[in-house]
Amino acid sequence: MEARSLVQPLLRSISTSTSTSTRAAAAVTIASIPRRHQSSTSRTKRALKIAPHPSFFPTSSSSFGESTQVIYNPPSSTPSVYHTPFKFLPPSDPRRKANLAQLIRTSTDVSSSKSVLPPELKAPERKYNVTREQVEEMRELRATDPERWSVLKLAERYGCAPYFVMMCCSAPTEHRERERARLNAVKERWGAIRTGAREERKKRRVLLHKGLL
Numbered sequence: 243m244e245a246r247s248l249v250q251p252l253l254r255s256i257s258t259s260t261s262t263s264t265r266a267a268a269a270v271t272i273a274s275i276p277r278r279h280q281s282s283t284s285r286t287k288r289a290l291k292i293a294p295h296p297s298f299f300p301t302s303s304s305s306f307g308e309s310t311q312v313i314y315n316p317p318s319s320t321p322s323v324y325h326t327p328f329k330f331l332p333p334s335d336p337r338r339k340a341n342l343a344q345l346i347r348t349s350t351d352v353s354s355s356k357s358v359l360p361p362e363l364k365a366p367e368r369k370y371n372v373t374r375e376q377v378e379e380m381r382e383l384r385a386t387d388p389e390r391w392s393v394l395k396l397a398e399r400y401g402c403a404p405y406f407v408m409m410c411c412s413a414p415t416e417h418r419e420r421e422r423a424r425l426n427a428v429k430e431r432w433g434a435i436r437t438g439a440r441e442e443r444k445k446r447r448v449l450l451h452k453g454l455l
Contacts, residue, residue, distance in 0.1 A: 385411070
């Protein structure tokens with residue numbers, strides 16, 4: 243009896259430690275198992291499927307085929323009678339007069355009130371301040387020293403648009419040849435990528451003028 247009383251506490255401790263370790267192992271195993279959530283489309287649709295409001299169903303006295311009632315499901319805020327269009331009101335409806343009076347009153351209030359309006363948008367005034375003598379002088383300056391008197395310089399001096407300067411006068415042939423040679427020298431230093439991009443730009447411009455883009 244004494245030996246049994248001494249062995250029983252030892253057996254209880256061994257069984258307790260074994261059960262604890264078994265629970266811990268089971269908990270780790272369950273935590274490591276992947277769980278599937280609402281990841282599919284059908285599961286999400288079923289979760290978001292909400293039954294319609296009872297007001298959309300007919301009453302018990304009428305069936306679906308014999309029901310002639312109008313389902314009125316208003317929004318959270320009650321609409322005003324002044325916002326009801328004339329199209330949905332019969333000619334004998336008194337709300338027509340009320341709506342008309344409200345519209346007249348609103349238009350009168352708007353016209354009588356001194357509201358601060360934004361400034362009027364005006365087109366920029368065109369300046370035709372270049373005389374014939376100035377055009378002749380512009381041509382002479384452009385012909386004598388095109389390097390100094392460029393299109394932008396002449397437009398700034400006479401207060402006109404650069405396009406007007408290009409219409410009135412042109413640079414000498416020698417100056418245009420020098421500019422063309424300088425541009426060709428710059429193009430020779432281009433790589434394959436930039437050259438291809440310029441060629442594509444030319445093709446797109448041609449297609450744009452033809453209306454194909």
